[in-house]
Amino acid sequence: MIEGITAIGFLVVLASLLGVILAVANARLKIFEDPRIDKVQEMLPGTNCGACGMPGCRVFAEQAVAGAIQPSQCRVGGPETAAIVAGYLGVDAGDVEKEVARLMCAGGTNVAIQMAEYVGYPTCQSATAVAGGGKGCRYGCLGFGDCKAVCDFDAIVMSPTGLPVIDPDKCTACGACVEICPKKLIELRPLKQRLLVQCKSELAGDGILALCKVACTACGKCVADAPPGLLKMKKNLPVITDELIHLQARDATLRCPTGAITWLNDQTSAVAKKEPDHVV
Amino acid sequence: MTATAAAQTFRHGIHPGENKELTAGRLIERMPFPEEVVLPLSQHLGAPSRPIVEVGEKVYRGQIIALADGYVSVPLHASATGRVTAIAKRPHPGGKPQEAIVIACDPTSPQTLYNEGALSWEHLNKNEVLTAIQNGGFVGLGGAAFPTHVKFSIPRGKRVQFFLVNGCECEPYLTTDHRIMLEFGDSILLGIRILQKMLGAEKTIFGVEDNKWDAIRSLREKIPSDLPCDIISLESKYPQGAEKMLITAMLQREVPSGRLPIDVQVVVSNVGTVAGIGDMFAYGQPLIERIVTVTGPGIRKPATLMIPLGTRLRDVIDHCGGLTDDIRQVLLGGPMMGTPQFDLEVPVMKGTSGILCLTQSQAPSRREYPCIRCSACLDACPVFLNPSALGSLARSAKYEQMLAYHIMDCIECGSCSYVCPSNIPLVQRFRVSKGLLRMKQAKEKARTN
Secondary structure, three states: OHHHHHHHHHHHHHHHHHHHHHHHHHHHOOOOOOHHHHHHHHHOOOOOOOOOOOOOHHHHHHHHHHOOOOHHHOOOOHHHHHHHHHHHHOOOOOOOOOEEEEEOOOOOOOOEOEOOOOOOOOOHHHHHHOOOOOEOOOOOOOOOOHHHHHOOOOOEEEOOOOOEEEOOOOOOOOOHHHHHOOOOOEEEEEOOOOEEEOOOOOOOOHHHHHOEOOOOOOOOHHHHHOOOOOEEEEOOEEEEOHHHHHHOOOHHHHOOOOOOEEEEOOOOOOEOOOOOOOOO | OOOOOOOEOOOOOEOOOOOOOOOOOOOOEEOOOOOEEEEEOOOOOOOOOEEOOOOOOEEOOOOEEEEOOOOOOOOEEOOOOEEEEEEEEEOOOOOOOEEEEEEEEOOOOOOOOOOOOOOOOOOOOHHHHHHHHHHOOOEOOOOOOOEHHHHOOOOOOOOOOEEEEEEOOOOOOOOHHHHHHHHOHHHHHHHHHHHHHHHOOOEEEEEEEHHHHHHHHHHHHHOOOOOOEEEEEEOOOEOOOOHHHHHHHHHOOOOOOOOOHHHHOEEEEEHHHHHHHHHHHHHOOOOOEEEEEEEOOOEOOOEEEEEEOOOEHHHHHHHOOOEOOOOOEEEEOOOOOOEEEOOOOOEOOOOOOEEEEEOOOOOOOOOOOOOOOOOHHHHHOOOOOOHHHHHHHHHOOOHHHHHHOOHHHOOOOOHHHHHOOOOOOHHHHHHHHHHHHHHHHHHHHHHHO
């Protein structure tokens, strides 16, 4: 009996003693942290994708509270999240434009030839190390889907012709696919950009057509037809001048002999593509 | 050759079937000049050369047609007399088309050298020899094609005790270095004389695998008594020709992680490079041709050929009687580390040690099974990594964690994939992981600057 009382008494004394130490430590050793950081972090998507350039959402929240970064720089959250965060912090949301990843190759298996069968480890990164992967066009999409595998938002599916199709609604422009693509075929473009050059072949002339029916032959017709200054030829490819994007018009695509330069029907649609003359 | 009880070697490694008998006994043949040579400006590690000729210009064999663009770069010489027909993008073994100078060879030309004549080297100081090597366009002929003058520049405060000449040729099928040692012994010894003096090395040591016993014997007989030079016979094993493995095998010295052979007072060079440098000082020929083993069951007439640089694979294969009907794969280099090619328009480059034609793919699409922890890969890895653990990290894309397992020390020899009973594509994953990690590091560096 007496042992039981001693034990309980001892534990009570010990618990209160430790409680006092904790209370003192809490008061004396407290590290102040802005409580808004936790709140802002809760508002953010929490995907830790790194698209903003920060290591994760927590650091983004710290930076946003400190005023070092604008809420709209979180592309994943989009304008809604930016508005909520900005409203909470009482700062300007900023106007970072919505971007989406676009594939700059249209050479699916129906139009582009394969010169060799690649039988190794089935990733684009690995195939590229083996003399470029076996596709006739050395610049074209290999279709093993490294971009699909790396996408955290399920925005990429592979088409029956072996090309990734990016859903603009799901795409958050985090840039993971841009980074992984060994052929550098995916680019982040403003959502409103409807004029796209879907080819990366740096070769000039019709020779490339033996390898891919929808390649750019560097004929320059689009440059001539576009509003002055909008398109410029660089490395045998037309390049869109970003500052003049508001001038974009369908005219530039009309005389393209292969359909390498395309015009999107609307911002969200996939590509309205001219059918190639014949299919491989 | 004196029989030793146990031949020297390094620990771990593998011994794949050698298959060298197809070409090992054949003399080096000189291949006739093709109609056209394609000389990519980027045949070496480092900055591509800068062309100084124009389309339509007549060029002579051995003339400089592109200059070194920076220190880690070498000039490019015309490999045949003829006319420049184009400077444009052409197929390149690396995959993407690269800028190349195309020369239509003059069929009536005697193809004599532009600057023939011996160079005197006895009075040259270190830097003059290095400049001569750079101007000769020399890169490591073993395969990596790293500019030789950079490798031979000894940093201040470092000294060279041993100059190692790499005659291992541990890749199956290839007999390039073997034939060079048999037929170009005098060029090699002249090269050694020059390089040993330039490097200030105490002694030169050949490392030759014991399957090339005839080369060892022939070199032993040739070595003059006044040259401090020795030959070590090594047990035949892959990847003994890798620089760090060779140093361990020959001297029992380990090059620390992330350091260079010079940190253990050693400089290593491929035997072909040494012979080429000897030839340049003997009669003024820069690096405009190289010896290539054309072999494998998929070629009708296997041979070891002296080929002008820039000759397209198609021309080489035609010269060797063409491919057999059941051909499956054409590789540049050996079966372990070579890269398959799918376009025979690519040219023979400075780093091309072999053209291997296989009738059965080396990488058949076999099903991958789970790792059974047999540790065969650990016993094979010559740099003592843990390929099993690295493989599972790579599979789940945990690249940062791979750094803790020293992925950057992987020499990509492929021994792990070779021995894996579960067909796990280990080395393939490591190559991809290393590429991605390097990309990430470069990005971080750019951000901090």
